Amino acid sequence: MADDTLQRETDPIGLFQRWLAEAEASEPNDPNAMALATATRQGLPSVRMVLLKGLDTRGFVFYTNKQSRKGEELSANRHASLLFHWKSLRRQVRVEGPIEDVTEAEADAYFASRSRGSRLGAIASEQSRPLADRAELQARLAEVQERYLDGEVPRPSHWSGYRVLPDLIEFWQDMPHRLHDRMTYRRESETSWQTTRLYP
Structure with a gap:
């Protein structure tokens, strides 16, 4: 189990990439799984698990049927939150921010990379609609x-x-006696972040 306290860093995306790489080496299933929270225009929340399928300096990418419940909610309220929880490492990361659509080229490239069965299923399924x-x-x-x-x-x-464009990234590390280590990064500009350590 990783137990070092969090050190202040200037690049939270780089820190996340290192944590994800460590999770890929230790998590038995889907280390890229994340809880995606959305809300309606009226602010009613909902959450479900999805998979992170892309990450760059701009944000966190996932794919879905845009006619699904989450797609409709993201159309109404263009903000989302993500939560990664790596039980084997006793770590979690929260991400908050607005969302943008990926480009047609990005969507085409990822769809083409999926198995034929998954591509056929994406056409056959009317995601989130009632099924007899x-x-x-x-x-x-x-x-x-x-x-x-x-x-x-x-x-x-x-x-x-969609790409979640992070305004805030919080790193959480389990520590003894529930005195956990928490560090937040709030975006100040395209290249700079304000770092704050939080009480557990």
Whole structure:
């Protein structure tokens, strides 16, 4: 278990990348899993697990059906929060900020990298809509498989991604006696962050 106290750094994205690399070496499943919290225009929250599929100096990228509940909420309220929890390392990271759509080229490239079955499933599934039974989904999938039997599977126009542009990143490290170590980074400009250590 990592137990060093957090040191003040100038680049929280770099620190996150190091923590993610350590999680990839220790977490048994989906070290890139993150809880995504969204809210309606009225401020009603909802949360679910998604996978981080891209990270750069600008932000954290995930993909989804934009007609799903989370897609509709992100359309109404263009802010989101993320939470990464790595149980084996006793660490977590919170991210807060506005979101932007990824480019068409980014969405196309990621969709093409998915397995054929996942691409077919993205077309067959009306994510978050009521489903009578599994047979209905299986029938829709069979129809999509037949439609694209001999060709490429195109990305549906409603399937794309979002980038969370962090205004705040908080790192949390478990410490003895519940005197945990917490450090926040608040964005001041494109290249600078204000760092604050918090009481546990």
